[in-house]
Amino acid sequence: MPMVNFTHCLLCALWQPLEENVKLKLSQFCQVPVSNIVNLHDVTNIWHIPLLLRDQRAHEAILKVLGLWCVGKVPQEPKLSEWTERASRFDKLKSPVRIAMVGKYTGISDSYLSILKALLHASVALDRKLVVDWVPSCDLEDSAAVETPDAYEKAWGLLKGANGVLVPGGFGDRGVQGKILAAKHARENNVPYLGICLGMQIAVIEYARSVMKLRDANSTEFDPAAKTPCVIFMPEVGCLTSYCI
Template identity: 75%
Template structure:
């Protein structure tokens, strides 16, 4: 594995996350494995950070330590003793609360840190730095005397990014058209990639969730209110994103969303299935191939625009996916995608699919105006599509969201947000000048006053309605 800093050689520290709640039966095998691992590597090579909730009683404002005490007691009963306590609370822990936790949990007070509510999640590393959490970890692992390891974290760029996030005022609305919109975590990687790109473009992200089934004609008859609400959200968006998915439910709605984006010149990004349905839509409504479809949804279609990969097995679904990092070569040098990636020859992106664009139909598509600007090394597998005369109509067979990072947002997501906010020309110019993404360009609207937004949770939708508006605050989304 490659360490997070990208340097060659073995990592100094391996991070293992064990989720769940202490005492849950489903966590027992993993807790036992972790206990045996800690015994095998020995003291000084194992640091256990236990994350626990310290609730606050609203009536009197008292911070209660009992949940953490019981959690630590249960953890110690299973053979694990925490070295550091990371306490989640609505406000900073009081000194007497820390002392109480230290006494009853047998953890030094210096090793107890508070993760309290902040304006955005990017402030959390700054909280940890201010409370010297890094010093506690280095001491437990005996790394404080290793010369090659920096004793103080360099967070100047991170501080700037967190500050910029709180200052954002101008919004950009992106309609997320999917079939799992009832749970925002279903598209968590896509949300994070959008957030990274929106901060890079100095815009406050607003995500409009649109259930693809609600865009279909059948919904207009069965649930006209949901149909109208879905189309109102789609028409009010600055950009449209159709993420990946499986199965035929909601596909017609996604095709209608792609058709609307193409005809109305609305910026569009299709990922995996989102690219495939864009190809099907183009075949149906531009090339007049009304029966065009994917063999995933209609195995007997006479115009198979998207087909099962020839190397895959149609009878055994296990281990038949094209998974992992694959190389995509740009075939059109002057396309938007290539410019966003910095005019490189190729990119390595992560894949997860069984179906692909039918290579036998590619010449027909290209003659009709659909460009396949990215292909694999054989030239037979289509990776990126574009419509040249559109503001931004891009589809990718891979999942660019998987490699997006706060300091290096995905170029295709930056392109979507930039096009949706009227900045694409400038961003493309920045990329052509050597900046893959405009991470350090100045604020285009001057200095903003600092605005703090309280943490929240995904809005609970009434009556099962899957359409709703969410505002990103770095913690995912909040209503």
């Protein structure tokens, strides 16, 4: 039986634009018109993607396949002035803003992907070029000064050079002391601090210990027997992750 091909459009994601001879070969082997083969190569920022699709008339190919081409109420030319402005704005950013991301999983950026995207959008809105410095929280602790002095110096250098400190969510007590030290540094030096989930607990614990002099202050999330619990579990809420400050 002959193989039936239901492919109408071919979008090729790669690091560089396709050469015309390659598009011709793809057209022959995949039985897709050359005009329906679209380059989705690497660009300087994500806002260039709609412009890339428009410039290659990808919308025309899709509308024709769907039978919507020349239908009165369907716009045939996309209005992308905002996208064009945003893409150009991003490319022109020069003034950096350095954010120290203090956590346990700093070697895996995908662990904090949503946070990174939020920071990116915020920095563009403020005309700043985002620079994220990954700071392993364990490397900020006093024990690291003895065990891994180079990592300790690097971590503190990044933290002290940051315009803002972000401590994201996390689990377990490993690296908690390093996060507390990061929160203390931010508070004492008037550096903007954002604590998300565990990061918020860290800020409360640090303030309770340093300012309120409650030396044993802790969260029952990682110290159920805390002598001075400043963040407690609320079983009446009926959720295993419901904590109250």
